[in-house]
Amino acid sequence: MYVIGLQEMNCGIMSLLSDTAFEDPWSSFFMDVLSPLSFVKVSSVRMQGLLLLFFAKHQHLPFVQILSTKSTPTGLFGYWGNKGGVNICLKLYGYYISIVNCHLPPHMANNDQRLEHFDRILEMQNFEGQDIPNILDHDLILWFGDMNFRIDDFGLHFVRESIKNRRYSDLWEKDQLSIAKRHDPLLREFQEGPLLFPPTYKFDKNSNNYDTSEKKRKPAWTDRILWRLKRQPQANPQTQRPPAPNFFLSLRSYVSHMMYCVSDHKPVTSTFDLELKPLVSTPPITLMPEGLWTMENVMLISYSLTPDFPSSPWDWIGLYKVGLRHINDYVSYVWVRDNQVSFSDGLSQVYFNISDIPETEGQFLLCYYSNNLHSVVGISKPFKIQPGSSLAEDPLGESQPHI
Structure with missing residues (x-):
């Protein structure tokens, strides 16, 4: 399966009207690349500049049920979709999976606002009429996007020198998302791979140089991929062993791709291994x-x-x-x-x-x-x-x- 999330797409009125009548260029591009490999676009949802795509191999299609797609605007007090999240909720071989692509508020000083928007998007992901209406009861939540978290306290020179010498771990303790996870029990339930790649923002366009404009923004890991697995049942008191998980996700890679220069961000990808014991093994x-x-x-x-x-x-x-x-x-x-x-x-x-x-x-x-x-x-x-x-x-x- 492939899950693809884009932010800050062209959202001018003519572009939106064109993309409503026809496939948007990014969707067409990914279909051109993936369809020869037997991947089919199963679902998509767009809110202004946010786009979320879900692809699966055709042999899995009878076991993928799209339950809903949602858009949650958080810009302009919840009335404008330049910020917010888009969601695809689905069942895969009987398991509930929610996928969220988000774009949170920018700027160093808006960390509290970012966390508020994260919570608001999460609260809005309720699925009435479904067997499991609360997103937190789903077997897996994939949450990613331009979260816009910055690096506190450290000065620009220290941050750039740490990046130059590949001492990324020196910056972790002041990463705003890492700090928030230490204080927020719910956010702490979301896992993330180690940040072993350079901060992905902000670059001069068409280059690998960090911001050289007058603002000289401090580099940061703004683009993140998180996941949350539903809590496993407790251990049997007699055996003291937890039951073997029927649904298990393991991270294989978490990297950025420096060769792409079309944006002031660098794209980030994760590869996962998903092991599950099917709850549904016969197609309807x-x-x-x-x-x-x-x-x-x-x-x-x-x-x-x-x-x-x-x-x-x-x-x-x-x-x-x-x-x-x-x-x-x-x-x-x-x-x-x-x-x-x-x-x-x-x-x-x-x-x-x-x-x-x-x-x-x-x-x-x-x-x-x-x-x-x-x-x-x-x-x-x-x-x-x-x-x-x-x-x-x-x-x-x-x-x-x-x-």
């Missing part, structure tokens, strides 16, 4: 294309569903080229109820008209989209659509000659 829908698919025939799809699946008249099945970029990147689709031809013993069949089948051969797959769950709940194995022949079998009848 099992899809299978019937027979040999060609460009000249009505084609059948068989599917079965689990007993508790909440079907809807607005469910649909999409036909996609292998390498799809996002859920709406279908070649064609059919409404399940409109095109159903049989139903018996939990097995249903729907058909694709000839007009719905592409006229170019290649590798394709089918996805079942649930209107109630707002997610893909079934995906077929890849299959090939071939050119027709002069005599082909109609799956709804008998062999038909083609002229």
